[in-house]
Amino acid sequence: MTERRDVVTSGEGATEGRPDVPTSRLSVRGDFPILERKVRGRRLAYLDSAATAQKPRVVIDALTEFYLQHNANVHRGVHLLGEEATIAFDEARETIRKFINASSAEEIVFTHGTTSGINLLAQGWAAIRLQPGDEVLLTVMEHHSNIVPWQLAAHRVGAQLKVVPVSPEGALDVEEYKKLLSPRTRIVAVSHVSNVLGTVAPVACIAKLAHEVGAIVVVDAAQSVPHMKVDVRELDCDFLVFSGHKLYGPMGVGVLYGKKALLDRLPPWQGGGGMIEKVTFEATTWAEPPSRFEAGTPPVAEAVALAAAVNYLQGIGMDRIRSHEDALLEIATEKVRTIPGLRLIGTAPGKTAVLSFVLDDIHPHDLGTILDASGVAVRAGHHCAQPLMRHFRIPATVRASLGIYSDEEDIDQLMTALLDARKRFLG
């Protein structure tokens, strides 16, 4: 690591560059109150951000502030609180629009998370477009949430799922993708970043090729938006979904982006209040997007707090976040590779800050428990990606995933704990 990087001392933004500090990186741990907590008597090394990210104080404050000062339902009451809540909710939508560079706020639907976004699309789009014999193209590195909804939709109409493989390093096989694309391909649903491998899929290229055969592209961006700049117009994807809680925001809120012309054609997913224009017992006409897809009371406080998270991240800068995490990933990779018997799963070039590995034949769950005793929080298991585990012929992995607050001390703590586990099991 010789490349110079800026030092940022808080979430407020950049300070000066320091050429004498070769591994200078972000230092925002202090913005996250939970990281002050001791776990099993140890400093908390939270390396499970891919499961859910910790929340900065500004997000917790936004959530609290909403409930202390502005709590009301949106688009309903004419009273002041209702007005404030509605304005805050609309502003949150605009913040998200800017964050992913959508053309208009109408293209931003608030959901309850990535899973509900994909289900909305799988049911809605499948209902109007999928015919028997049609094909939905997925990749082998998908999370169950980007497999099962499509499987349900495909089985209902007699359509087929096709699966794009990955190389032994975990890179998406684009040549194979080209071969699998056909005039029967209606939908290509792909993870922008694999939650297990960290592989970044070439979405812009995937979308271009898909559009040539008339297919639409759905991007699961749950693991990409926290780590890099995501521009929906640059990617030219048709739909893109992500969760708030992996983006340092609250649980229970997510985002579905869709091109306006496509959202207009999409039938509602769930019925209820807020998504209608006119209701009689005989028939109902739908509201325009995004309201059409937001039946019932939306997660207003969560959306407002998610916008606070986005503002916080943009205050730091997504490019700076990416370079911080890349630098730390490089250090971590070099270090864990010195442990005898450790095998990394997912080493594709340009991958994001996720380290999946197995250590000899120590079961990942035993490793997870031993790491936890040292205050190191990792995920152990199949990571909701059983087909990918089968692809690599392993039952499970340990996954250490980084976030903006991760630092070298976390990595050192991980190393010490891994060496302890190795000693315990292998003597």
Add this chain to the structure above:
Amino acid sequence: MSDLDELYQSVILEHDRNPRNFRAIEGDRREAEGYNPLCGDRVKVMVKVENGVVTDASFQGSGCAISKASASLMTEAVRGKPVQEVEQMFEEFRASMTGGRADPSTSPGAGSQGGSLPAKLAVLGGVKRFPMRVKCATLAWHALHKALNEEL
């Protein structure tokens, strides 16, 4: 001894490395599979029952050290026991793991009052301080219970 040392004590690690009765039972047998979709642990338990007595028990599959050691210890513990007693052991073992009355580390011995858990199972007593791992320890027992209760 720390909680972790107690969880991964040498007997557990030894059973993980050299599991007993890690094989199939040929011929007339009952079997059931235990699967934990959360972690992917999979165990197949096989038993031979003759005249109401478990005359052989074995297991196959893959899992963590806790689930393997527990399955290994279980197959040793139930052999030669009447089915009824094995069922009681299952109940007591499960209760001991989930904070119920019986505790294998304090009420060992088939002869001790109200308990039919063999002293050897006491090595698993550390598991209950790791609630996320209790299912690992009880997986094989649930499979055994299922095997004993399946309709023949």
